[in-house]
Amino acid sequence: MSDKVKGSAMTITTGDAPAVPRDPSSKERAWEEDTLRPTLEKSPERQAEFTTISGHPIRRLYTPADLPGWDPNRDLGFPGEPPYTRGIHSTMHRGRLWTMRQFAGFGTAEDTNARFRYLLAQGQTGLSTAFDLPTLMGYDSDHPLSEGEVGKCGVAISSLADMEVLFDKIPLANVTTSMTINSPAAVIWAMYLAVAEKQGADWKKISGTLQNDILKEYIAQKEYIYPPEPSMRLVIDTFEFAVKNTPKFNPISISGYHIREAGSTAIQELAFTLRDGMEYVEYGMRRGLDVDQFVPQLSFFFNAHSDFFEEIAKYRAARRIWHKAMVERYHAKNPRTWALRFHTQTAGCSLTAQQPYNNVVRTAIQALAAVLGGTQSLHTNSLDEAWALPTEFAATIALRTQQIIAHETGVTNTVDPLGGSYFVESLTNEVERGAWDYIEKIDAMGGMVPAIERSYPQREIAEASYRYQRELDKKEKIMVGVNDYVSDEKHLDTLQIDETVAHRQAERLAKLRVDRSQAEVDRRLNALRKAAQGQENLMPFLFDAVKSYATVGEICDALREVFGTYEEVAIT
Amino acid sequence: MPEKKIRVLIAKPGLDGHDRGAKIIARALRDAGMEVIYTGLRQTPEMIATAAVQEDADVIGLSILSGAHNTICPQLMNLLREKGMQDVTVLVGGIIPEADIPAMKKSGIAEIFLPGTSTQDIVEFIHKRLAR
Numbered sequence: 001m002s003d004k005v006k007g008s009a010m011t012i013t014t015g016d017a018p019a020v021p022r023d024p025s026s027k028e029r030a031w032e033e034d035t036l037r038p039t040l041e042k043s044p045e046r047q048a049e050f051t052t053i054s055g056h057p058i059r060r061l062y063t064p065a066d067l068p069g070w071d072p073n074r075d076l077g078f079p080g081e082p083p084y085t086r087g088i089h090s091t092m093h094r095g096r097l098w099t100m101r102q103f104a105g106f107g108t109a110e111d112t113n114a115r116f117r118y119l120l121a122q123g124q125t126g127l128s129t130a131f132d133l134p135t136l137m138g139y140d141s142d143h144p145l146s147e148g149e150v151g152k153c154g155v156a157i158s159s160l161a162d163m164e165v166l167f168d169k170i171p172l173a174n175v176t177t178s179m180t181i182n183s184p185a186a187v188i189w190a191m192y193l194a195v196a197e198k199q200g201a202d203w204k205k206i207s208g209t210l211q212n213d214i215l216k217e218y219i220a221q222k223e224y225i226y227p228p229e230p231s232m233r234l235v236i237d238t239f240e241f242a243v244k245n246t247p248k249f250n251p252i253s254i255s256g257y258h259i260r261e262a263g264s265t266a267i268q269e270l271a272f273t274l275r276d277g278m279e280y281v282e283y284g285m286r287r288g289l290d291v292d293q294f295v296p297q298l299s300f301f302f303n304a305h306s307d308f309f310e311e312i313a314k315y316r317a318a319r320r321i322w323h324k325a326m327v328e329r330y331h332a333k334n335p336r337t338w339a340l341r342f343h344t345q346t347a348g349c350s351l352t353a354q355q356p357y358n359n360v361v362r363t364a365i366q367a368l369a370a371v372l373g374g375t376q377s378l379h380t381n382s383l384d385e386a387w388a389l390p391t392e393f394a395a396t397i398a399l400r401t402q403q404i405i406a407h408e409t410g411v412t413n414t415v416d417p418l419g420g421s422y423f424v425e426s427l428t429n430e431v432e433r434g435a436w437d438y439i440e441k442i443d444a445m446g447g448m449v450p451a452i453e454r455s456y457p458q459r460e461i462a463e464a465s466y467r468y469q470r471e472l473d474k475k476e477k478i479m480v481g482v483n484d485y486v487s488d489e490k491h492l493d494t495l496q497i498d499e500t501v502a503h504r505q506a507e508r509l510a511k512l513r514v515d516r517s518q519a520e521v522d523r524r525l526n527a528l529r530k531a532a533q534g535q536e537n538l539m540p541f542l543f544d545a546v547k548s549y550a551t552v553g554e555i556c557d558a559l560r561e562v563f564g565t566y567e568e569v570a571i572t
Numbered sequence: 573m574p575e576k577k578i579r580v581l582i583a584k585p586g587l588d589g590h591d592r593g594a595k596i597i598a599r600a601l602r603d604a605g606m607e608v609i610y611t612g613l614r615q616t617p618e619m620i621a622t623a624a625v626q627e628d629a630d631v632i633g634l635s636i637l638s639g640a641h642n643t644i645c646p647q648l649m650n651l652l653r654e655k656g657m658q659d660v661t662v663l664v665g666g667i668i669p670e671a672d673i674p675a676m677k678k679s680g681i682a683e684i685f686l687p688g689t690s691t692q693d694i695v696e697f698i699h700k701r702l703a704r
Contacts, residue, residue, distance in 0.1 A: 137587045139587075145587060147640075148586065148639075148640035148642065148643025149638060149640045152640060221589055221590065222589025222613055261592070262591075263592050352688060353686055353687040353688055354688055388639070465595070465596060466599050469596045469600070472690070473691055473692055494669060496669070497639065570610055570611070572595045572602075572610045
């Protein structure tokens with residue numbers, strides 16, 4: 001039961017400074033005595049403690065006492081200027097709306113090509129490709145371990161021939177494309193560049209994003225092939241290649257999304273993602289890349305979960321931390337290096353299989369948080385995604401949700417409308433401080449790669465995930481339709497992918513292996529193997545290999561021979 | 573004499589690496605007093621069946637989110653029969669379309685737990701099932 005009246009016993013977090021005692025004004029103290037106390041004596045609050053979905057404590061009321069020493073010019077600043085709390089562009093969504101980028105991919109390349117063209121026709125402004133599990137793990141569709149998985153969680157891509165079909169009649173010169181792939185990212189990117197070349201699109205002008213974030217794979221999503229060091233080499237090879245050849249392409253999307261989906265708190269998502277970012281910056285600099293040349297091409301990707309203000313605080317804190325780290329740690333001089341650009345996806349783990357239409361509402365609220373937090377692009381989940389990949393019907397509602405926020409709610413009319421709110425500024429400070437604490441712990445371990453090798457972030461996430469599950473089991477946290485407000489419901493029609501996709505892929509691969517020059521494939525795979533044993537950038541060798549129609553599986557196997565594979569220590 | 577602990581093998585078959593559910597269940601069953609062995613990621617049906625024999629498992633819990641259940645589950649059930657493990661209780665948790673559930677149960681899978689199931693429900697199910 002909450003009968004505490006005094007706020008003065010608390011300490012207050014002020015961004016990156018040490019905590020200080022809360023010192024309410026005499027007016028606030030008088031309000032506590034005269035107005036609050038009688039109310040609490042008559043009717044106590046609903047809970048003894050209020051916390052965010054991450055378990056972060058939230059106070060009853062936020063006042064100037066929660067922002068001691070807060071300087072709007074220093075801590076908030078102006079949009080488009082350091083520390084970027086209010087956004088990275090001076091006009092934000094008044095100037096240009098975020099890119100509406102719906103993640104899609106299923107079945108064969110033909111199936112996904114048709115969905116891409118449908119989404120573009122509905123007003124979507126960028127493409128985003130989901131690959132199936134065999135592709136993500138570097139296996140061809142006809143590999144024994146691919147059985148049952150082909151085309152199920154994304155599109156099956158085994159060779160350049162599939163990639164040509166995937167982007168058929170989609171001009172890569174005019175469309176920005178995001179590709180969610182990690183361990184084989186350099187291979188898939190080489191295929192994309194080969195398709196662009198065939199279409200006559202100028203590499204200097206094409207734009208898009210490769211996910212290519214291997215660190216969060218070891219931490220959270222676990223789709224890794226090789227050990228950390230050779231994996232990091234491949235990532236830095238793409239950075240180096242991108243700086244020289246594709247200045248508008250983001251060779252990485254440093255992702256908190258999957259960390260959050262694995263059960264982390266908002267602060268963990270922020271801290272691990274930004275520390276991953278710093279790890280990539282340090283590896284790039286060690287390669288000899290100029291921080292002010294390659295870092296502007298690095299992009300970020302965050303989750304939008306249901307705790308509205310915590311999410312908004314997270315995005316605002318992210319920009320502030322990145323700016324500080326780039327200036328203080330790496331002495332960056334280029335404002336484009338300082339400004340953190342990010343994509344957002346609403347939280348898949350918040351969707352419920354029960355009463356699935358409620359997911360439309362969850363997604364809308366989460367998307368609104370992302371927009372108020374200043375996102376550069378956004379994916380909104382479909383209502384049926386706790387069951388399957390989305391139907392066209394469900395995917396259309398998800399896109400329309402973004403269009404309603406953009407054009408009907410009015411939230412885009414002004415920049416950072418929540419700036420200056422005692423609560424939002426205070427929470428931004430607390431989230432920032434919490435993230436710095438984690439970042440400093442990981443620094444002390446020698447960086448993110450050593451931290452991963454000792455399972456530190458993995459263990460922190462598992463703890464948070466179990467804590468939340470216990471809260472749900474005990475009904476301390478409520479999920480509508482799951483542990484409360486349960487009701488009977490009608491069955492939902494979902495998209496089913498059958499095994500004919502696997503058969504079609506197997507036939508296509510068999511034909512490919514007959515039609516191509518095996519001698520040429522062998523020669524180029526051998527060249528790749530040899531280069532992998534040395535120090536050279538592997539991108540040109542990958543590009544040669546894919547153009548001979550060597551498959552994803554063959555290329556990844558050649559690298560497996562040189563790099564070996566990674567097995568994690570399973571912790572529970 | 574203390575009662576023998578229930579032995580549970582938690583396995584993550586297929587190529588998917590999303591292990592949040594498998595880890596939560598492993599920990600919840602351990603907290604409920606069971607002996608839990610977690611196989612880790614990317615286990616083939618053969619590896620799971622062999623581990624079940626070696627660990628003398630009373631229960632096998634499979635976590636499948638990828639849509640590969642119609643391939644993985646029949647293979648595992650056949651292997652368990654071949655190895656004389658038909659008495660082991662096989663549970664599946666994850667994203668399973670309702671239309672697939674009757675055939676899975678017919679193949680000998682004791683129960684399918686869909687998203688949103690509380691960990692207590694799973695603990696209670698195992699206790700009841702093994703008390704028979």
